[in-house]
Amino acid sequence: MDTINLASDIDLEQTGGAPDPTRSDLHLLDAYSEAVVSVVEAVGPSVVSVRTNARSGRRGGAGAGSGVIIASDGYVLTNSHVVHGAGDLEVSLTDGRRFSATLTGDDPATDLALIRVDAPALRAARFGQSARLRAGQLVIAIGNPFGFESTVSAGVVSALGRSLRSTTGRLIDNIIQTDVALNPGNSGGPLVDSRGRVVGINSAVFAMAQGISFAVPIDTATWVVPQLLARGRVSRAYLGFGGQSRPLDRRLSRALALANTRAIEIVSVEPSTPSAHAGLTPGDLVVAIGERPVESVDDVHRLLVAAPIGEPLRVTIVRGAERREVVVTPIETP
Numbered sequence: 001m002d003t004i005n006l007a008s009d010i011d012l013e014q015t016g017g018a019p020d021p022t023r024s025d026l027h028l029l030d031a032y033s034e035a036v037v038s039v040v041e042a043v044g045p046s047v048v049s050v051r052t053n054a055r056s057g058r059r060g061g062a063g064a065g066s067g068v069i070i071a072s073d074g075y076v077l078t079n080s081h082v083v084h085g086a087g088d089l090e091v092s093l094t095d096g097r098r099f100s101a102t103l104t105g106d107d108p109a110t111d112l113a114l115i116r117v118d119a120p121a122l123r124a125a126r127f128g129q130s131a132r133l134r135a136g137q138l139v140i141a142i143g144n145p146f147g148f149e150s151t152v153s154a155g156v157v158s159a160l161g162r163s164l165r166s167t168t169g170r171l172i173d174n175i176i177q178t179d180v181a182l183n184p185g186n187s188g189g190p191l192v193d194s195r196g197r198v199v200g201i202n203s204a205v206f207a208m209a210q211g212i213s214f215a216v217p218i219d220t221a222t223w224v225v226p227q228l229l230a231r232g233r234v235s236r237a238y239l240g241f242g243g244q245s246r247p248l249d250r251r252l253s254r255a256l257a258l259a260n261t262r263a264i265e266i267v268s269v270e271p272s273t274p275s276a277h278a279g280l281t282p283g284d285l286v287v288a289i290g291e292r293p294v295e296s297v298d299d300v301h302r303l304l305v306a307a308p309i310g311e312p313l314r315v316t317i318v319r320g321a322e323r324r325e326v327v328v329t330p331i332e333t334p
Contacts, residue, residue, distance in 0.1 A: 051090040066142075112228075128193050139180060143188075164214055243264040266281065
């Protein structure tokens with residue numbers, strides 16, 4: 001009977017033999033696994049289960065999601081759609097402890113919410129910078145939908161700069177698209193890079209496309225969270241008109257030296273609003289706000305997010321065949 005001798009890489013190298021071709025692949029797999037395991041061990045204790053009981057009239061009844069501890073004194077970041085309209089909130093840690101939670105603030109327009117539990121010395125996760133992500137980068141989604149243990153999925157960043165429409169109709173910009181599989185109840189849990197830093201909050205799965213999931217960038221959360229802490233909501237500038245995008249006549253655009261190919265046609269103006277006070281009327285075409293051309297309602301929303309409330313804002317319109325500058329002073333969105 002023939003005998004088979006098993007030799008290690010070291011034995012083969014010492015005797016001048018060729019190394020096992022699968023050995024380097026095993027090392028790569030070990031490195032990948034080690035990276036994921038180390039991230040889960042570091043961040044897992046900061047991931048919580050969020051359970052909700054519905055208030056009267058809330059759709060969907062009781063629900064469950066995930067969240068991530070962002071401050072040791074009990075603040076937890078999660079999705080708005082997990083807690084919006086909920087009555088009782090309960091948070092479960094991976095060590096089995098359960099706490100009642102209160103809603104600190106909610107922003108459906110970015111699908112982010114902040115809740116708090118009265119528990120001492122919790123383990124907070126570290127934030128990274130989603131602006132530094134690159135397509136192809138390793139990311140790990142961690143959830144805790146039912147308490148006691150974390151669920152883990154790993155994959156790569158598929159695309160950056162995507163936009164996803166929230167429940168309010170506004171676009172959430174710079175959405176992170178990944179191929180990470182999200183388990184039920186993982187909404188609100190963190191998307192983490194290979195160094196254990198939170199780079200996004202897992203928000204949604206596109207049901208019609210297999211293997212595509214999305215996360216709200218953590219850079220958005222760092223802007224939203226202070227406002228939720230301060231007032232429980234995000235302040236956004238409000239002008240008070242309704243509009244729709246429509247093509248701009250090329251000859252008119254050239255005659256008025258406009259960079260636009262489209263404009264926002266005002267179809268309604270709410271009474272006693274900044275737009276009404278400024279004299280805007282249905283039929284006016286909004287072509288710029290400040291120095292920035294606008295061609296869609298989403299463009300207007302993006303600019304109003306950064307517009308200071310209570311400070312005059314120049315709006316460029318076309319009325320008939322005439323270009324005009326109108327000063328509008330935004331108020332906070334009702």
